[in-house]
Amino acid sequence: MRRLAWLVPVAVAAWLLPYGLGGYSMHVADVAIIFAILAVGLGLTMGVAGQINLAQVAFFGVGAYTVAILTTQAGFGFWSAAVLAVLAAAVFGALVGVPALRMQSHYLGIVTLGLALAFTNWVTNATVAGRAEGISDLPVPPMFGLDLSSGYLFYYVELVVFALALAFALLVTHSPLGRRLRAMRDDDLAAGALGAEIPLLRMTAFVLSGLYGGVAGVLYAGLIRFVAPESFNIANMFLLLAMVIIGGRSSILGCVVGAVALSLVREALLDASAYAQLGYGLVVVLVVVFAPQGLAGLPRQFLRRRRDGSRAQLGPFQPYEAAAPAPSDGDVLEVREVTKRFKGLVALDGVSLTVPAGQIRGVVGPNGSGKTTLFNVISGFYTPTQGSVRLRGRDVTGAAPYRLSHRGVARTFQNLRLFEDLSVRENLLVGLDRTPTTWIWRYPGLPWKVLGYERELRERAGELIERFGLAEVADAEPRSLPYGIQRRIELARAMAMRPGLLLLDEPAAGLNGEEVRRLGEIVRSIRDSGVTVVIIEHNMGLVMSLCEQVTVLSGGRVIADGPPAEVAVHPDVVAAYLGDSMTAPTAEEATR
Numbered sequence: 001m002r003r004l005a006w007l008v009p010v011a012v013a014a015w016l017l018p019y020g021l022g023g024y025s026m027h028v029a030d031v032a033i034i035f036a037i038l039a040v041g042l043g044l045t046m047g048v049a050g051q052i053n054l055a056q057v058a059f060f061g062v063g064a065y066t067v068a069i070l071t072t073q074a075g076f077g078f079w080s081a082a083v084l085a086v087l088a089a090a091v092f093g094a095l096v097g098v099p100a101l102r103m104q105s106h107y108l109g110i111v112t113l114g115l116a117l118a119f120t121n122w123v124t125n126a127t128v129a130g131r132a133e134g135i136s137d138l139p140v141p142p143m144f145g146l147d148l149s150s151g152y153l154f155y156y157v158e159l160v161v162f163a164l165a166l167a168f169a170l171l172v173t174h175s176p177l178g179r180r181l182r183a184m185r186d187d188d189l190a191a192g193a194l195g196a197e198i199p200l201l202r203m204t205a206f207v208l209s210g211l212y213g214g215v216a217g218v219l220y221a222g223l224i225r226f227v228a229p230e231s232f233n234i235a236n237m238f239l240l241l242a243m244v245i246i247g248g249r250s251s252i253l254g255c256v257v258g259a260v261a262l263s264l265v266r267e268a269l270l271d272a273s274a275y276a277q278l279g280y281g282l283v284v285v286l287v288v289v290f291a292p293q294g295l296a297g298l299p300r301q302f303l304r305r306r307r308d309g310s311r312a313q314l315g316p317f318q319p320y321e322a323a324a325p326a327p328s329d330g331d332v333l334e335v336r337e338v339t340k341r342f343k344g345l346v347a348l349d350g351v352s353l354t355v356p357a358g359q360i361r362g363v364v365g366p367n368g369s370g371k372t373t374l375f376n377v378i379s380g381f382y383t384p385t386q387g388s389v390r391l392r393g394r395d396v397t398g399a400a401p402y403r404l405s406h407r408g409v410a411r412t413f414q415n416l417r418l419f420e421d422l423s424v425r426e427n428l429l430v431g432l433d434r435t436p437t438t439w440i441w442r443y444p445g446l447p448w449k450v451l452g453y454e455r456e457l458r459e460r461a462g463e464l465i466e467r468f469g470l471a472e473v474a475d476a477e478p479r480s481l482p483y484g485i486q487r488r489i490e491l492a493r494a495m496a497m498r499p500g501l502l503l504l505d506e507p508a509a510g511l512n513g514e515e516v517r518r519l520g521e522i523v524r525s526i527r528d529s530g531v532t533v534v535i536i537e538h539n540m541g542l543v544m545s546l547c548e549q550v551t552v553l554s555g556g557r558v559i560a561d562g563p564p565a566e567v568a569v570h571p572d573v574v575a576a577y578l579g580d581s582m583t584a585p586t587a588e589e590a591t592r
């Protein structure tokens with residue numbers, strides 16, 4: 001809130017603006033606000049959620065045309081038509097979002113562009129939409145006797161709507177929902193494993209864009225009182241895109257700055273509009289190359305160059321309080337006869353294993369033996385071809401990662417999957433947030449509860465940072481940090497979920513001897529706090545000293561299962577390891 005204090009003088013200046021402007025300049029300001037609302041909506045889908053959306057101008061059109069059709073042809077009053085128009089644009093947003101459930105990146109761009117073109121074609125040809133001539137003579141929006149046909153008075157209506165739209169977008173981006181959207185943009189697999197409901201989140205992003213498009217469309221219909229296809233064409237979509245890219249797509253305020261700046265430039269270049277498009281294109285290319293985060297990202301870009309986290313140090317880990325052992329806890333994980341085929345390749349072949357509560361179970365095997373595939377099946381990334389997975393006796397075979405995460409399964413990844421554009425603290429906050437995505441209704445309904453929940457999460461993140469010795473790096477970006485610290489962050493992020501079952505995929509990879517020793521202590525403390533741990537590891541010293549039981553995979557089959565000392569000298573295990581470039585665990589290592 002304190003960081004937003006500078007908004008106060010800006011708001012005062014915006015309020016006083018009409019006193020210094022002539023009629024035409026006032027009209028330019030009115031249009032700029034409409035573009036700013038559109039840009040904020042586009043920033044939410046493209047920048048925050050990372051979903052390519054070239055249909056924003058169609059959402060805008062749906063809003064404006066719905067008002068035009070309902071008021072001129074169905075006898076609706078302006079404001080009742082406005083409510084329906086915003087709803088219609090949100091529904092259209094949801095429809096455009098459906099392809100995002102199946103495809104991403106440029107494919108999604110092409111599909112959304114196609115849907116936007118389909119809308120323009122429809123309004124150009126449909127009689128109800130007035131064909132190419134459009135619809136004119138829309139009513140002036142009534143408001144307590146004020147004459148809103150005046151651009152001056154309409155400006156204040158727009159300003160209030162814009163302030164609300166901006167406040168809502170800032171609430172979304174600076175709260176658990178926005179963080180999840182950004183986590184999804186950075187790495188949707190890792191976000192899913194942390195409990196983010198990816199399909200619903202993608203839909204949410206498009207519906208939000210639809211809402212903003214609808215609101216902008218209503219204001220446009222009220223201001224211009226005439227709609228025609230050319231206002232919602234592809235040229236305007238690219239102008240909007242340029243606003244968001246130049247301003248800074250992941251910053252909501254950047255989108256506003258981009259929208260206002262380009263609206264003014266567009267006005268200045270009205271006489272040279274043929275060259276203007278070329279100019280926008282050139283500026284966009286320059287921004288993408290030299291300032292990928294747009295104008296709003298420039299300060300951060302310079303700060304990042306100066307901030308070097310490579311010498312950062314980890315603090316000591318503060319052990320968890322030991323939980324009293326509960327012998328009746330039974331089995332936490334039961335994998336039964338799981339087979340996983342990838343076309344011709346059998347990665348897992350009838351694998352079974354049972355992990356009792358409170359155990360640290362090792363899973364070892366030569367490269368390509370199926371260890372990570374087993375984790376991917378347990379954590380919901382892969383559905384097994386055959387067999388089942390049970391968590392505390394409940395069948396969870398094929399359940400989505402976010403569902404398993406909510407059932408207490410946490411995991412780390414062999415190739416670290418930290419959210420690179422989020423700070424270390426934010427990475428932990430994503431793990432700490434356990435709310436279902438359906439909580440979204442709280443954002444418009446009970447925003448103060450959202451802020452209260454965010455404060456609570458931040459307090460808990462502070463505790464976690466202290467426990468895992470991450471205070472020195474809490475506000476750094478993960479990519480700037482040494483590998484050992486990144487591994488610790490990933491472990492802390494998994495523990496943020498307060499899991500019952502923790503799956504660690506090669507947590508010692510890339511760590512030095514001292515770091516491996518500390519890792520062993522941390523994992524033991526985690527287990528003592530009541531968490532069951534399954535660990536894939538190539539570091540045999542760690543496996544032998546840490547695990548109570550070890551399962552050995554080779555060629556997708558379990559070839560041995562038992563206490564480490566027994567397994568290490570099992571003839572099949574020795575043979576499997578000798579067949580691999582790795583050295584077999586020695587009996588000495590086994591008993592260490």
Ligand SMILES: Nc1ncnc2c1ncn2[C@@H]1O[C@H](COP(=O)(O)OP(=O)(O)OP(=O)(O)O)[C@@H](O)[C@H]1O
Nearest residue numbers: 342345347365366367368369370371372373374414
């Ligand atoms: N998505 C996939 N598509 C096709 N093949 C796959 C896929 N995932 C894994 N495999 C194959 O399944 C086999 C087992 O791979 P997996 O990554 O589970 O082995 P691993 O024991 O974890 O190996 P490493 O120790 O090298 O990590 C390999 O032959 C691998 O190429």
